[in-house]
Amino acid sequence: MAVVDKNETAMLAVFGNPVEHSLSPIIHQHFAHQEGRKLSYEKILVAKSFESSALEFFSAGGLGCNITVPCKLDAYAFVSELTDRAQIAHAVNTIKLKYADDGTGFYVGDNTDGEGLFSDLVRLDCPLDGARILILGAGGATRGIVPTLLTKAKLKSLTIANRTVSKAQDILTTTTDFYRKKNISLDLHELKACSYEDLATAGGAFDVILNATSLSLNHELPAITDEVYSGARFVYDLFYTQDGSTVFTQKAKALGVAASYDGLGMLVGQAALSYKMWFGFTPDIAKTLEHMRSVLKQRAAAK
């Protein structure tokens, strides 16, 4: 049986390649400290196959795991059951080993990125009600966050701009098809996929802008004009840094968008949902976020 007793050490891990940089062990140990639970949480480098690494981990007593780049698709294929949001996202970032009544073990896969982002936007008082939202980028993160934004936020419109427009269009098509099949209506005026060039004429047409490209990692900006930032009341970069400012949030601030934030709160938020899936305990995200900011600052100072 999976360990649920707080005094027995629960075995968790994060799988990825690379994985050395992952903050997940520190975040989850902080949650476990809040709950008063004993935890081992290791980083597992997937050199060959995710499936064989995962099977080895679970047969050694693993209770659950997180999955990071590039293994989220392999994790999707590995599990026996998927939550709706993992199914739409086509990616799994959390697995829990569960047991059927006859004692057979099975793996449930979830994707907590969207809810993690949403909880952070709420925490930061993002003006989502009736918002015209622009997402820059259409990679794995966007796939995870679009379903949550479409179902939980009362948006006026959602636009995804990407270098490869077909990827943005595919996210919108698969997501809306999924809800149509489930007879869930999306109360939204406009859904659009476009290129960065198409935004040139859009001016200040967006209230909220999310940067879900991987450009900030290299201190690069999406190829959008200053006018696109100009109407925004809230800007968020999914990328995170030790002091909460990225090249993208700096640009937005310089153009007058005071409410500009990085994605550390999303990282802690999505981890909190994984923790809740494993143990049923809801961690205090604000406390762990404060702790993580100081961990990142210490790391930066030690360099």
Ligand code: NDP
């Ligand atoms: P992917 O690699 O799946 O997607 C990368 C995206 O960036 C694509 O849209 C890609 O465009 C775009 N891109 C990359 N290079 C360029 C370029 N030179 N010019 C224009 N566009 C470019 O990454 P993820 O979706 O997994 O991650 C995106 C970001 O979100 C990262 O910064 C990541 O750190 C962050 N993230 C944060 C999380 C959090 O909890 N805070 C969770 C998950 C991700 P194209 O499709 O055309 O290639």
